[in-house]
Amino acid sequence: MQREISYTLLVQDADASIVLDEAGECVILPDTVVYVSDQGQDTPIGEVTSVSVQQNEQGNVDVWVVVSNKANYNRKLGYFANQIKIAVGKTYTCRFCNLYSEAVIVELQLAEGES
Numbered sequence: 289m290q291r292e293i294s295y296t297l298l299v300q301d302a303d304a305s306i307v308l309d310e311a312g313e314c315v316i317l318p319d320t321v322v323y324v325s326d327q328g329q330d331t332p333i334g335e336v337t338s339v340s341v342q343q344n345e346q347g348n349v350d351v352w353v354v355v356s357n358k359a360n361y362n363r364k365l366g367y368f369a370n371q372i373k374i375a376v377g378k379t380y381t382c383r384f385c386n387l388y389s390e391a392v393i394v395e396l397q398l399a400e401g402e403s
Contacts, residue, residue, distance in 0.1 A: 292399035293359045293367055294337065295374055297322070297382060297391040299351040300344075306387050307341060307349050314341050314351075316384045322355050323383040324372050330383055333357060333369045353384060353391070356399065367396070 309315055316339045323330035334357030341349050359367040359374055367374040375393060382391040 289361050290358050291361045291367070292356065293369075293374065294354055294356040294397050294399060295334075295376075295393050296395040297353045297355060297380075298394045299353070299382070299384075299387070299389045299391045301346060301348045302351055302387060302389055304343065304347070304349045307351055314339050315386065316351065316353060320385060322353065325381045325383055325388060331370050331372055333372050333374070333380075333382075336384070351387075352394075 307314060307316065316336060318336050318338060320336040321332050322334050322336060324333050334355035336353055337356050338354045340352040344350050357369045359369045361367055365373075372380075374396065376396050377393065379390055379392045382389060
């Protein structure tokens with residue numbers, strides 16, 4: 289069964305020059321497709337709905353990316369978007385625009401109206 293989900297990916301200690309443009313605005317915009325990169329292949333796992341960026345103590349940035357997508361749900365196995373398991377605590381190599389980085393899922397929610 290398919291369900292609409294949203295989840296938050298956290299990228300820690302990203303290079304600010306890649307994430308922010310000259311005006312200091314984030315280059316990862318809503319509707320940007322997010323990909324998981326594995327063994328040279330990029331698999332789309334949803335679209336960005338919102339982004340939050342905070343400068344960290346090292347001078348780089350931590351980035352929270354909220355992603356939405358339809359996912360297949362199996363009671364025993366959980367959620368899968370394009371055959372990629374979506375679960376809190378899972379870490380992936382993700383691509384958002386120019387940024388390739390490790391990202392961990394820190395939150396997962398069903399969309400409103402889903403049960």
